[in-house]
Amino acid sequence: MEAASIPAAHGHDDHHHGPPPANRSSRVEPALLGMMLFIISEVMVFGAFFTAYFFIRVVATGHTWFPVNGHDLPVAVAGVNTAILVSSSLTLHWAQTSIKNGNRFGLQAGMTATFLLGLTFLFIQVNEYVHIGFAAQDNAQATVFFSLTGLHGAHVTIGLLLLGMVTVRAYKGHFSPEHHQGLEVPGIYWHFVDVMWIVVYTSVYIL
Amino acid sequence: MTVRVRQPGWTRAAAFMLVGFAFSVGISWLVRMLYGHGTFRHYLEAESFVLISMFVLPFAFLIGLGAFDYWFYWAAGRPTRPEDHSGHGATSWKSYFYPNTDHKVIGIQYTVHSFFFLFVGGLMAMLMRAELAQPGRQFVDSNTFNGLFSVHASILIFLFIIPVFAGLANYVLPLMIGAPDMAVPRLNALSFWLLPIAGVLMLASFFAPGGSFASGWTAYAPLSTSAPLGQMFFTVAVQFAGASSIATALNFLVTIITMRAPGMSFFRMPLLAWANFSTSLLVVIATPFIAASQFFVLLDYALGFNFFNAAKGGDVLMYQHVFWFYSHPAVYIMMLPGFGIVSEVLSVKSRKPIFGYRMMAFSLLAIVILGFTVWAHHMFVSGMQSWIRVPMMITTAIIAVPTGIKIFSWLATLWRGVIRLDTPMLFALGFLTMFTCGGISGVVLSMIPIDIHVSDTYFIVAHIHYVLFGGSLFTIFAGVYYWFPKMTGRMYDEKLGKLHFWLTFVFFNLTFAPMHLIGVKGMPRRVADYADQFATWNLIISLASFALGISTLVFAYNMIASWRGGARASANPWNAMTLEWQVSSPAPVFNFDQVPTVVGGPYEYGVPGAVHGIFGPTAPAEAKPTPAGTHGQPPATE
Amino acid sequence: MGEESTRAEADPLGGRGSRRAIQQMVIVGLIASALGIALGLAIDWFPVQGTKQADKIDTLWDVLIICSVPVFVLVTSVVLFSARNFRMRPGEEHLDGPPIHGNTRLEVVWTAIPAIMLVSLCSYAYIVLHDIEKAPASGTERNIAVHGQQFTWTFDYNEGGKKFSSAQLYVPEGQSVHFNVRTRDVLHDFWVPAWRMKIDAVPGITTSYRVTPTRPGTYPVVCAELCGLGHAFMRQTAHVLPKAQFDAWVAKMTKPAAAAPAAGGGAAPAVDAKALFTQGEQQTGATACGACHKLADAGTAGGVGPDLNAVLKGKDAAFIRQSILQPDADVAPGFSKGIMPATYGKLLSKPEIDAMVKYLEEVAAK
């Protein structure tokens, strides 16, 4: 949401009474800076959840990790899912480069692909929950598993909403080689969600 | 009517909230059906849909009020309304009850709203003191009492101290750095409107079955995860308050970094800007942790997760680590902006440049960094791994060094000044002494063997109030009096102001100083009843605290009366150099006709021919540059 | 502000900032610090010193007072001096102070001195911490398991293989005691102010500290971590006894425990309900009713629960029994659930409860 609002805040030239144009005291794009800072606090949110993970896996008395009483994590399925999410980052990058070169088809195709890949990831994740065979209420390990993956799932959902808007606008003919910031900013967010998943996957499933 | 409902505003908000309520009930009904809790009695069982509405209603309200409209238009890819600044600036008092994109309106919304909650929280303190006046039970049972101090603290921290600083900064900071507005005005509006939600939730908890949340503002698990429904009001309220301060912090950072006036290098910023810069860094990095900690509690409480369920492998101390990793930095979030205010007031009122400007800025950053390395000093007796204690003791004590640098530099700023002893200055000086006192008791607490004895006693309560009241609140009063002319265009009543200071100063000490003693003597905190040996002191404390309460009423009267009928204020009554004083009082709706050019430091008092900002169309890019903090002249006879 | 002259040029402060004035300030400051320190040391801050550990901690406190007072006095006196001597006088409305921007030497000084002070204080505190936590060089150390639960403490002993538990804490004088603290529900905190030491009782883990009681007498045991409604009432008593008396107490505690199974069902000794009311049940750790209830007949004056003289008027046995077994079933007006322990059903034997009900019924009848 932060990202979405920024273009409205500046850059409109007032040919009517309004505030004086603000002085740009820094080379960085306000929208990007805002998104970067927002991502810092997002990283901290995950940080807190990883603290929980660390305490329950390492510190707590009688600490263990999966397999917990017979239940193990579907590492392979999740691995495939990881591949899907990573590829969605690539397609997004494709979309971004194409619009920079004014290739609208590339933009639309790229965005659609990214959106669908993201959706597939989410679907597989939910499916995994359904068939995993244990519940968050069973023990602390399960709690951590569901919280971390769930937190990430929530971020994927938000990311998808943003991407959805961008896709809609892409088809409405918005964006141009000059003005594609509305695509850049959600883009950063999606890449962040992506990187975050790799961290979650390695720490929860693999390690 | 239908028009009113379509228009953003309170009617639409009300309508949406009704819908939201129905929705919440529906959802909880559906879920319970699916999970087979299907007997009619349980459909409408309070817990579930109250919990859901706690999240749904606020958004229904915000959407109804129109806080999101613009983004919806934008997101839907519809042509966004051309910038007509319809939502910018106040046309009448009514404008203050709608989302507004003007940082000055938002600043006033914040400030007034926060002070309302000072009185609410203070009133609860009064009730607590009435109960504590004598041992045994007087007015309230232990449940209500635990609720009182929990809500007292939560409200004063999350709805007074933190937001009121954001409010003052909201008003003056863009002016100070020569920006026409904040970087993201609509986000700014949203971050204010998140606060009333948090406030209403916290107060509403008193009506919850089983009473308000009563596990202290620290809400330690597993007490909080096994508490009655009231606890959830805290858990959720904190999410909104937290979101609000994160949003504001992002806004401040982007504004300070990208919107400074030409020529205003970082080392020409007023220290208030520096203070809010450091504070915002703290907020952005730390606040997610309290959000998470309360989220864990929510999950444990509502869905039976096992974060803090030791029986199933959960870890109870993890809560305290996550909580304090936010809440210690939070105490600096509640102090650094005050440091900024004091720097402004002291330099202007003693007509001297800030002594050691650069060290002032760097010590702020030092506190930010050190602030993240000390959280476990709240856990010396928590039973955590004992090796963590000593490193934390050292870092904690070391924080006194950068803080000391600031205190001493302020003293040096006073030295040989031409000191105007008016209300803002009195509060600033009061702050210097009282905060030093509270800080020193903090250093005493950081010494583990002492803390083992006095932890969770009234010695802590004394420390809390010396730093939060004698520290933060004194700076807030100083700031409010100092910028009152700018924000309202009126002068406050100097006599009443001085009266307010002396009453507050005296009764503040009478109230909280004895707490050090009874604490060390062995009176634990958070108790409605206590051993008879403490009766006398508690009676004295209670009486003093009532007087302290009354003194606050003097302030309230002064503010209201002066705002309505005070003498008109000139643009620059303190003839200060910083930019906010170079524009009319109250500041014009778009701040400047043309962004000024900064050519020198902000505190060059007494420097012959020094200029800070140049207005007018033809500003020379660089006039005689005299950046602050250059040790230009050899100090006189220091 | 440019055109204004500074006070430095206009009028040299008329001696208000002169050396003499500053010397005066310094002298006043020194006297004030001396008085402050004297006062700080004169005040008797702490409860009685009940342990070896207490002495060391109290000394650390005195050192901290001696270091802190001068710091506070320094800040205060500079503020007061400036307020008095540099205050704007009539006719100075347009003056500025001298444009002093800083002084590196000063800044180094007031960074270094506090730093040195604090580091040395930390080292000293570390030494004290080490001393108060280290195991006794010689002599036996007794382990006592402390159980916190809403809202009472139970103390489990293991004396020469004989295990028993008590609601009141008894320790011998002059021997080191090592407490292993656990909780059955939420966080509590085991604190005896006279002993200085304190530690949370944390679900899932066992925390501990040790003290060497040096002073016979009885001291309050306080719960210092918010644990719910009864937090303020979670109080018991610690008895420090001379070794001989302690052994006698142990003997008394262990004997019936051994005898009980032998005695069998029939010949259970008649229960003295009044004693039970005033002293509680030591072996199972049932808190004395009198700790919370006022009852003229038993001569107790506890103020936590309802005044039984009043509330029991005309109440029947059934009600009393229920109130004891399920206190929260019906809650006395003006009181809240969960304060009266719901554990008496477990902690008291059937005959004890019968006796108690009978006793209270009689009292109510009177």
Ligand code: HEA
């Ligand atoms: C504005 C808020 C604020 C501020 C600024 C501080 C500042 C400090 N606090 Fe405080 N603190 C709280 C708010 C604050 N605190 C609250 C709310 C709690 C209770 C939470 C709860 O449990 O409910 C708490 C609790 C708390 C504890 C835990 C006690 C316990 O629960 O057992 C400790 C322990 O170390 C501590 C230490 C310190 C220290 C060392 C500082 C330092 O930053 C102080 C530094 C400043 C100075 C020292 C004075 C100026 C310096 C000089 C003049 C230089 C020379 C000085 C010396 C050489 C000593 N604080």
Ligand code: HEA
């Ligand atoms: C900014 C923070 C702040 C402020 C300003 C205050 C202000 C006050 N506080 Fe509070 N307090 C805390 C933060 C704060 N407190 C915190 C964090 C805790 C820890 C809670 C916990 O343990 O979890 C705490 C705990 C706390 C306790 C300990 C409770 C306990 O542990 O059992 C006490 C007890 O005396 C107390 C008293 C007071 C008093 C008398 C004031 C006074 O200064 C209030 C003065 C202001 C007013 C009174 C309002 C204005 C006047 C009116 C509304 C008119 C009505 C007046 C009359 C009827 C006379 N506070």
Ligand code: CUA
């Ligand atoms: Cu047990 Cu407080």
Ligand SMILES: [Cu+2]
């Ligand atoms: Cu702290």
